[in-house]
Amino acid sequence: MGSTGSPSGMDKEDINNIAQKKSTKDPDEFSQYLIDRMHQLEEHNIRLKEETRKVESEKKFAESQKVKYEREVRRLRSEIERMKAPPLLVGTVMEELDGERVLIKSSAGPNFVVNISTFISKDEIYPGAQVALNQQSLAVVNVLPAPKDPLVHGMEIIETPTVSYADIGGLDAQIEEIKEAVELPLIAPERFEAVGVEPPKGVLLIGPPGTGKTMLAKAVANETKATFIRIVGSELVQKYIGEGARLVREIFVMAREKSPSIIFIDELDAVGARRIDTGTSGDREVQRTLMQLLAEMDGFDPRGNVKLMAATNRHDILDPALLRPGRFDRIITVPIPSFEARIEILKLHSRKMKIAPGINFERMAALTPDATGADLKAITMEAGMFAVREERDVVEWSDFERAIEKVMKSTRPSLESRNSGGVMFA
Numbered sequence: 001m002g003s004t005g006s007p008s009g010m011d012k013e014d015i016n017n018i019a020q021k022k023s024t025k026d027p028d029e030f031s032q033y034l035i036d037r038m039h040q041l042e043e044h045n046i047r048l049k050e051e052t053r054k055v056e057s058e059k060k061f062a063e064s065q066k067v068k069y070e071r072e073v074r075r076l077r078s079e080i081e082r083m084k085a086p087p088l089l090v091g092t093v094m095e096e097l098d099g100e101r102v103l104i105k106s107s108a109g110p111n112f113v114v115n116i117s118t119f120i121s122k123d124e125i126y127p128g129a130q131v132a133l134n135q136q137s138l139a140v141v142n143v144l145p146a147p148k149d150p151l152v153h154g155m156e157i158i159e160t161p162t163v164s165y166a167d168i169g170g171l172d173a174q175i176e177e178i179k180e181a182v183e184l185p186l187i188a189p190e191r192f193e194a195v196g197v198e199p200p201k202g203v204l205l206i207g208p209p210g211t212g213k214t215m216l217a218k219a220v221a222n223e224t225k226a227t228f229i230r231i232v233g234s235e236l237v238q239k240y241i242g243e244g245a246r247l248v249r250e251i252f253v254m255a256r257e258k259s260p261s262i263i264f265i266d267e268l269d270a271v272g273a274r275r276i277d278t279g280t281s282g283d284r285e286v287q288r289t290l291m292q293l294l295a296e297m298d299g300f301d302p303r304g305n306v307k308l309m310a311a312t313n314r315h316d317i318l319d320p321a322l323l324r325p326g327r328f329d330r331i332i333t334v335p336i337p338s339f340e341a342r343i344e345i346l347k348l349h350s351r352k353m354k355i356a357p358g359i360n361f362e363r364m365a366a367l368t369p370d371a372t373g374a375d376l377k378a379i380t381m382e383a384g385m386f387a388v389r390e391e392r393d394v395v396e397w398s399d400f401e402r403a404i405e406k407v408m409k410s411t412r413p414s415l416e417s418r419n420s421g422g423v424m425f426a
């Protein structure tokens with residue numbers, strides 16, 4: 001390497017060498033020497049070029065690394081700044097004053113007139129919007145997304161229940177009616193428009209306990225393509241004043257956002273009981289929730305794509321306002337199953353069981369007057385249990401007989417109280 005110090009690639013020693021060779025008389029030897037030397041130098045040159053290329057690419061790599069690290073340092077610095085920034089206050093917009101200022105209510109209590117950051121577009125600011133405020137100037141620096149209650153979001157049924165229309169016995173007419181009143185307006189609203197009729201706004205399922213009202217709603221949730229939102233009436237009864245009403249409002253907002261949708265309120269009597277003048281503050285809170293529900297029902301278009309369904313086994317105590325046209329204007333009665341329906345339900349519930357040949361379902365239905373769907377399900381289950389207890393793998397007639405006796409005896413008192421209750425209210 002030392003010999004390559006001079007720019008020409010030669011040094012003193014080289015020049016001396018050449019002079020020496022030149023002084024020797026043999027010109028051939030000298031030219032041979034020069035040619036060899038030239039080759040040597042050319043090779044050397046190539047090597048040097050290669051080395052330059054390598055060093056240059058290393059330089060480029062180091063430079064790009066430097067840029068990368070500089071960027072990382074900048075990012076970490078800004079993260080440190082961000083972490084050190086004072087917290088923002090939360091406020092609610094009360095009124096827009098002029099383009100630049102708004103009246104806000106801070107979470108601390110008092111109202112302020114404050115400036116809006118120019119980075120916020122005007123349409124994001126509306127009365128009621130939640131905003132973030134600078135701590136010192138209280139200027140609006142950010143608009144927060146509308147608050148959503150996780151409770152409301154949990155009500156949307158995502159995993160549909162496994163019940164289908166085919167699992168329901170003896171309620172074909174009711175299923176038809178639900179399809180026509182709930183699903184058809186959602187899928188084919190033009191058919192109603194063509195005839196010029198308004199489809200019912202809400203469908204109320206009424207009937208004694210255990211006759212399959214909740215089951216019907218589950219089947220609708222399973223078979224419909226619309227978003228199905230299920231609420232139990234008692235969930236709307238909340239601890240704090242105004243909370244229930246707020247939940248109702250948010251449920252309807254969500255239903256509209258995710259439309260087409262069906263809102264199903266099970267056990268409607270928990271919030272829909274007749275309003276009375278006297279009552280505890282708890283009663284009044286339930287009534288406020290009911291009023292919000294009525295207001296929401298009035299507020300939406302019957303041909304729109306939100307449908308209401310509800311179920312109750314105490315429709316006699318419902319507030320009459322709920323049943324007015326434009327609210328729950330289609331009432332579907334889910335009756336105690338008839339003789340034929342009982343046969344069908346018994347067959348449905350025992351279709352997965354191993355039963356002895358020749359079991360007479362007609363006879364079983366004849367032995368179970370007044371039994372509801374839930375009773376009949378209990379009978380098939382009990383019969384199965386008798387077979388299991390006796391270590392048989394086939395269910396026999398005697399099992400059914402014993403099951404009928406056991407279940408009918410245990411439900412008899414409740415049947416009687418149901419009837420006497422009916423007399424009391426009549």
Ligand SMILES: Nc1ncnc2c1ncn2[C@@H]1O[C@H](COP(=O)(O)OP(=O)(O)OP(=O)(O)O)[C@@H](O)[C@H]1O
Nearest residue numbers: 168169209210211212213214215313345373374377
């Ligand atoms: N028509 C029916 N066909 C098949 N099974 C039925 C039928 N009716 C009721 N059942 C059975 O009874 C069970 C209870 O029914 P469901 O919960 O739907 O009653 P409900 O009418 O909602 O009663 P409640 O008024 O007490 O809420 C169901 O899970 C189902 O197994």
Ligand SMILES: [Mg+2]
Nearest residue numbers: 213214266311
């Ligand atoms: Mg129910």
